[in-house]
Amino acid sequence: MSKAKKVLIIEDDPAVARMLTTALSQENYEVRTAVSGKEGIQVAQDYRPSIILLDLGLPDLGGAQVLLTLRQWFTAPVIVLTANDSDQDKVAALDGGADDYVTKPFSVSVLLARMRVALRHYDKVEVTDSYTLGPYEIDLINRQVKVEGSFVKLTATEYDILRVLLRNYGKVVTHRTLLKEVWGPNSVEHHQYLRVYVGQLRKKLRTGKKSLTGEEFIQTELGIGYRLQI
Amino acid sequence: MLKAYLSSLVFLFLTAFINYLLIPYLGYRATGFGFLVGVLPVAVGCGLGPALLFATLSALLWDYFFIPPQFTFSIQNSEDVMMNLTYFVVALVTGILGSRIQSHEKTLKAREDKANRNALLEESEKLHQTLLNSVSHELRTPLTTILGIVNHLDFVSKSPETSLVVHDLKVSAERLNQTVTNLLDMSRISSGALRLNQSVIDLSDFIRTCVARADYMLENHHVTILDPKNAIYVKGDEKILETAFANLLSNAARYSPEGSEIRIDLSASTSASNEFAAVKITNSGANIPAGDEEIIFGKFYSTSGGVGLGLGLVIVREIVALHRGTVSAKTTDGFTTFNVLLPIEELPDQMKVNLQVV
Numbered sequence: 001m002s003k004a005k006k007v008l009i010i011e012d013d014p015a016v017a018r019m020l021t022t023a024l025s026q027e028n029y030e031v032r033t034a035v036s037g038k039e040g041i042q043v044a045q046d047y048r049p050s051i052i053l054l055d056l057g058l059p060d061l062g063g064a065q066v067l068l069t070l071r072q073w074f075t076a077p078v079i080v081l082t083a084n085d086s087d088q089d090k091v092a093a094l095d096g097g098a099d100d101y102v103t104k105p106f107s108v109s110v111l112l113a114r115m116r117v118a119l120r121h122y123d124k125v126e127v128t129d130s131y132t133l134g135p136y137e138i139d140l141i142n143r144q145v146k147v148e149g150s151f152v153k154l155t156a157t158e159y160d161i162l163r164v165l166l167r168n169y170g171k172v173v174t175h176r177t178l179l180k181e182v183w184g185p186n187s188v189e190h191h192q193y194l195r196v197y198v199g200q201l202r203k204k205l206r207t208g209k210k211s212l213t214g215e216e217f218i219q220t221e222l223g224i225g226y227r228l229q230i
Numbered sequence: 231m232l233k234a235y236l237s238s239l240v241f242l243f244l245t246a247f248i249n250y251l252l253i254p255y256l257g258y259r260a261t262g263f264g265f266l267v268g269v270l271p272v273a274v275g276c277g278l279g280p281a282l283l284f285a286t287l288s289a290l291l292w293d294y295f296f297i298p299p300q301f302t303f304s305i306q307n308s309e310d311v312m313m314n315l316t317y318f319v320v321a322l323v324t325g326i327l328g329s330r331i332q333s334h335e336k337t338l339k340a341r342e343d344k345a346n347r348n349a350l351l352e353e354s355e356k357l358h359q360t361l362l363n364s365v366s367h368e369l370r371t372p373l374t375t376i377l378g379i380v381n382h383l384d385f386v387s388k389s390p391e392t393s394l395v396v397h398d399l400k401v402s403a404e405r406l407n408q409t410v411t412n413l414l415d416m417s418r419i420s421s422g423a424l425r426l427n428q429s430v431i432d433l434s435d436f437i438r439t440c441v442a443r444a445d446y447m448l449e450n451h452h453v454t455i456l457d458p459k460n461a462i463y464v465k466g467d468e469k470i471l472e473t474a475f476a477n478l479l480s481n482a483a484r485y486s487p488e489g490s491e492i493r494i495d496l497s498a499s500t501s502a503s504n505e506f507a508a509v510k511i512t513n514s515g516a517n518i519p520a521g522d523e524e525i526i527f528g529k530f531y532s533t534s535g536g537v538g539l540g541l542g543l544v545i546v547r548e549i550v551a552l553h554r555g556t557v558s559a560k561t562t563d564g565f566t567t568f569n570v571l572l573p574i575e576e577l578p579d580q581m582k583v584n585l586q587v588v
Contacts, residue, residue, distance in 0.1 A: 013371045013374075013375070015371075015372070015375040016371060016374050016375050016378075018375075019374070019375045019378040019379055019382075020378070022382065023378065023382060057367045057371075083366055083367040083369075083370035083371055083374070084363050084366060084367065086359065086363065087427075087469065104370040104371060104373070104374040105370055105373040105374040105376075105377045105378075105407055106374065107377070107381065108378050108381060108382070109381075155584075155585075157584065191429065192429050192430050193429075193430050193577075193581055193584075194429065195429055195430060195431050195432065195435075195436075195468065196430050196431075196432050196463065196577070196581065196585070197584075197585075198435070199431075199432030199434075199435030199436070200432070200435075200585055202435055202438075203434075203435065216442055219442070220439045220442075220443075220468070222439075222443075222468055222469040222472050223427065223467075223468065223469035
């Protein structure tokens with residue numbers, strides 16, 4: 001067992017903070033908490049956590065403001081917690097440097113999974129050229145994709161979308177990031193049709209089995225973006 | 231319009247009368263200035279037409295009643311002819327310029343009104359959003375704790391009795407969460423503060439996303455999706471539309487026997503010469519009482535012994551209406567079908583090319 005990972009929870013609600021502390025301690029995380037944005041930023045400087053859980057609804061500073069300040073020097077993962085239905089804040093947080101998000105009320109096991117993915121991405125930037133994921137075999141060098149052993153022909157755009165999602169395996173990729181990575185910075189005109197392209201890609205990735213469909217491989221984060229995961 | 235002309239006439243006769251009384255003191259020539267002064271308020275107050283009427287009639291009146299020989303249109307003095315003509319031209323120009331000022335002012339005022347209204351609307355939208363966000367935060371934060379602890383207890387509880395109680399707690403908390411979600415959805419939709427974040431959606435892909443997301447509700451049913459012959463696209467807000475279909479899928483699962491089939495039939499249909507994308511969700515059982523096909527979409531309708539506030543279908547209808555579509559329900563031969571119609575979105579040719587395999 002490697003040394004325990006340090007988590008900082010910046011959350012103003014004491015009950016949520018305590019519940020998370022209990023759950024995370026059980027998973028062998030070392031936990032510290034802060035109840036405001038200012039305190040959170042301060043504690044982060046002394047404590048040097050491996051990962052931060054940041055509530056977006058803090059009383060003193062907006063979550064976005066805290067994130068902005070943290071990101072000036074803090075490079076490890078930040079996962080935002082939000083009770084807000086509107087996606088603007090989530091998208092702004094993700095585009096502003098958060099690694100992932102969960103919406104309250106969230107399941108603790110989902111949060112733990114998101115934390116593991118974020119930490120894994122941060123620990124080692126995986127530079128693999130071929131992936132085998134369930135029924136999918138993807139070869140990034142030869143630009144080949146196999147579903148259940150047989151080749152599937154993808155357009156250049158579909159292939160690029162798949163590649164970007166694959167590089168961020170398990171992490172949410174916002175519409176904006178995807179557009180920028182696939183079509184370059186001037187990609188506004190594709191925004192309208194992004195879902196159409198992804199729909200087409202998923203259609204090609206559908207399997208015969210009922211156990212896994214293209215929709216479950218490339219998951220839709222409604223109003224936010226996509227997440228590739230098995 | 232008529233009122234403007236009438237006021238112009240009334241004002242003209244009033245001015246003429248006063249001028250007429252002033253002739254002995256000012257002489258007939260100076261009274262011309264009296265008429266000239268009258269043109270401006272008419273133009274500014276009543277607009278171009280009434281001002282031109284005033285200018286023309288006043289020139290004639292002046293000539294007829296004031297300029298010697300009085301009570302004829304003929305004029306003795308050539309100087310007076312020049313004056314009358316000059317008066318007429320100056321009055322016309324004054325009328326035109328004055329009416330321009332008026333119309334310009336009107337535009338400015340209309341623009342200001344609109345700006346004010348928009349600012350007000352935006353303000354109330356923002357206020358509503360802030361209120362909803364804080365209500366959402368206040369309701370969901372305690373639910374996060376409850377559900378988190380319940381799941382933890384569920385995981386560690388050993389005795390059968392405790393796990394039963396914990397299970398009840400979990401189901402109740404989840405139901406509460408669903409109610410909170412429905413209430414917040416409803417209030418957001420009915421507030422008018424809802425802005426659709428529209429994009430083009432591949433219907434068959436989107437329905438699969440909805441089904442995948444509703445997985446936990448559908449695990450005791452077989453879901454079959456029948457795709458359309460050709461891909462169908464609609465324009466909409468994916469997140470809001472998903473709320474509508476999640477409600478329909480949850481109903482289909484709740485009101486049909488475990489293990490039965492839920493069929494989702496996607497097709498293009500033409501109604502009233504418009505092309506619609508049709509999503510038909512059919513489940514067995516749960517007959518809608520004949521005559522209730524409309525009422526079920528009303529607020530607080532709930533079947534006897536049903537759970538929930540009866541907001542689910544209201545939300546569905548409102549969301550579909552926001553997307554310029556319709557939803558209807560029917561029971562035949564023990565099968566209940568909800569039919570959602572949404573306007574079809576045509577892809578531009580460039581997109582069709584882009585989607586071809588290279």
